[in-house]
Amino acid sequence: MTDRITLKEVADAAGVHMSTASRALNEQTRDVVNAETVARVLKAARRLGYTPNPLARGLRTNRTMTVGMIIPDIENPLFGPIIAGAAARLGSDGYSLLIADADLKDQASVARVIETLIDRRSDGLILATSARSDPTVAELANRNVAAVLVNRTADASPLPSIVGDDHEGIGLVVQHLVDMGHTEIGHISGPQTMSTGHGRYQAFLSWTQSLGVEVAPTAIEEAAWYRVEAGLHATSALLERRPDITAIVCANDLLAMGAYRAVRQKGLRVGADVAITGYNDTPLLDLLEPPLTSVRVPYRQMGSEAAGLLISMLSSDNGSGSPVSLRLTPTLSVRGSSGPHS
Amino acid sequence: MTDRITLKEVADAAGVHMSTASRALNEQTRDVVNAETVARVLKAARRLGYTPNPLARGLRTNRTMTVGMIIPDIENPLFGPIIAGAAARLGSDGYSLLIADADLKDQASVARVIETLIDRRSDGLILATSARSDPTVAELANRNVAAVLVNRTADASPLPSIVGDDHEGIGLVVQHLVDMGHTEIGHISGPQTMSTGHGRYQAFLSWTQSLGVEVAPTAIEEAAWYRVEAGLHATSALLERRPDITAIVCANDLLAMGAYRAVRQKGLRVGADVAITGYNDTPLLDLLEPPLTSVRVPYRQMGSEAAGLLISMLSSDNGSGSPVSLRLTPTLSVRGSSGPHS
DNA sequence: TTGAAAGCGCTAACAT
């Protein structure tokens, strides 16, 4: 690569000492320097194409202006918007985003990846990985690492989190199904080890109860993973047991895809015979026949807010004002898969 | 964060000088040091939990062990696997991945993002953005920045690239359609400003010709963007003009989704009346009715190969052995959308 | 085989 201009060269070109050039270039300390000098330094810097060496600066200031993000499996379409939102917010504050993807099934890999990011001297971490009981969350808090959870959270997490409001989201779904005249409503829950799976399950119980919909334990089936196949099996089991069910609330879109298949395998029609709803409003699933009714979560904003929260944690010199977790409000995209009770 | 152990502390603990500790810790120079001393230093380092400060090291060595990656729009599901593949390969070689997403429609934003990555002293760059004529590609080459193009390439690119073999992929599709008895085959091409759009278009012409399928210019329609709506409009226009067409090769899956709609709007059945094929084999689209026939590109491998190529460029002390571009072989996923000619 | 010393480029006390 081209040889880089150093601060000293800029200073020489401007006829001032290095430290004066440093002060002139730094917004914080600029006002201490003679205005005319500042102009001269800035001009020289621009002319020479000076860009500060972040390593030298970081070595001195002990900040890298880098944030690490751990993604469980980056191929999940969920994370694109989260990354994009975080990257944009970080970039506008001068931070860069270090990405590491870890295999969630392999706890050791998660730990290793986190260590890498810390060893890199990331100023803070954004975690998209956590299960409800995740030892690393507590450990990071203990080690006093600045970190934020996004999308999922841990039980009684010592780390702040930005998540979707699952209670609200499931409420929209259940309310909608009730409005459509359904009374026999089932639930394909996500894994109860994840906050989303657990939260949506609890929300389902809570809303059906408060809306006066009776839900027997037989109307609920847990999927072990967020996968199409798991949704297929769970729904098959559910329909076998409870053929009277006319609407199924799925804990996410992949499970809903499995439910589509199961319903069809039973010779029933999605939407007309059995209403199905998803969660996440994954792109392209509105192209299905029938298009999937799903809860839209503002994932891009989620990434952005997580970054913002972390930045505020990093820049609060005082330890005051403990950072506040956020619960983002979802909306319901009503489509053909959730027809009226016939 | 916790106070970090420095090399000096390790050296003191081991009762040697800092420079000896440095040599003992570095694989390259370890053999210069007394074996017993090495053991003592390593033990001390492990006991104290020493991790080298990458900023100090980078400042000294002028390498950050960081690679920057520019993504056009990270929300495109294409890039998840590419990122994952690259991150894995880089990680195993001690590199970290800096991600920046740029708005492709905004050339200035692309340039800004690239500068950020360079200013960060990334050792090299992976670009997933380039159009066929992209000034930044030439500029990077001129500036002698180590960089690799992935997924797309530029015309006569001075930078090596890892892309899918579009000629091969379209060949699989056309051959398949011919096998199914189709003789009136149309093409919804991608934007000709992108190498994928152009390459697949050329491949379509080439394969139809060599397989003896006559293709009038009226059988081809260009979509201005890779979007569902563009596919819808283009396909509508195509079918309006050429109602005799029984098979449509789409330049990517989103365009194919638009084609589904257009075909249905004409009161025709996808698969039975008009065969449709896509490109990319986007997850979940096999769940459509009918499931989409599409060309599968090994995107994860693509990311991995790109990283590997860049690493080899970075570590070749000699300027010899110019890096070799790669063209990865795709496969065809045949599904219900490409039925036989009836 | 090991130690001493310099310096990568920057910031921040301290001095003027």
Place this chain on the structure above:
DNA sequence: ATGTTAGCGCTTTCAA
């Protein structure tokens, strides 16, 4: 308002 100085933690000559 500006210059002097020290030092962040490391690698790497040069000496011993």
